[in-house]
Amino acid sequence: MRLFRLTLATIFQRKAWAICALAVIALPFALPMISSATEKPILVQPARIQAAWGTLWVCTVLWGLFTAAREGETNAKTGVGEYFQTTGLSATRQLFEIWLAVFCFVAPLALITAAICQFAAAPADPVEHAMWWTLNLQYVTLFLLVTGPLLALATAIASRFGGITGFATTMGITLYGLYGVGYLKNMLQLEANPILHGVWLFSPHYDFADLTQRLFFKTGALPTGDFWSMILYFGGILAVYTGVSRLCFRTKLSA
Known part of the structure; x- marks a missing residue:
């Protein structure tokens, strides 16, 4: 696990985390x-939930994917x-x-967010x-299952095409999967298109x-x-x- 320790130490030293x-x-x-949530105390906890998970998604998309892409590019570019x-x-x-x-x-940030929602925003x-x-x-569980493969993909794409490409591509996929598919669904409801x-x-x-x-409106846990x-x-x-990442990943720049 020498490369793991080296990458871990490099990220830790940069302090962006x-x-x-x-x-x-x-x-x-x-x-x-x-x-405006302070005007109605009952809204403080729902606002805290939105702020907590919203912050986590933003940090993961911006910092997590960028860091993964940067490490993938550095690994190939520096030798x-x-x-x-x-x-x-x-x-x-x-x-x-590297992943x-x-x-x-990223994983501890998700656990911290869940702990805040559990102990500072739980219903009475x-x-x-x-x-x-x-x-x-x-x-x-779902958050880590979604973001984990994206981190690997950012690393792999960046090692072949550069850090900017790796970051931008995976960020685009993430935003499309989170929000774009919803807009596309609304379009299909207005007009069918095969x-x-x-x-x-x-x-x-x-x-x-x-x-x-589901947390905001207290609709309960997902059915099993x-x-x-x-x-x-x-x-x-x-x-x-995983397959795409392995195909894209390279350990050195092509001659």
Whole structure:
């Protein structure tokens, strides 16, 4: 795990992760206090939920994907990847270790966000409170299952086409999966189009993993069957992205 330790230390030394950690911890408490939610105390907790998960998504998309892309480009551009390959570390293992180093910073942010929602925004009603643990656990699981493959994809694309391309491509996929598919669905409801329907059908529906509204409106945990269906769906996307990432990833610049 030499490359993992090197990448982990490099990210840690840059200190940008500390800004994300501070934002994830502080903004869920600060933003509701400067919004209209303070006029009605009952709205403070829902506003805190939106601020918490919204901050996490923003930090992951902007910092997480950028960091993954930067590390992938650096590994190929500086000769680090080529060096480790001469020591017997395969390209597949290098991709995994770089991904794991970035993921080790993203995963704790997700756990912190879930903890804030659990202990600082949980409903007082005993029935709703009992489902809060399950819903937060489901959200963290789906969030990591969505963002994990995207981090690997950003690393792989950046190692071949450059950091800007890797970051922009994966950020575009993420935003499209979270919001674009919703606009596309609205368009199809207004006017049927077989081509657009096919595009929508095969699009990554990351909006399924965004359970913020369920927390906001206290609609309870996902039914077990629906949750496992989502696990299988995003697991399939993970398999596809893993294959694409391995095909794209390279350990050195082409001559």
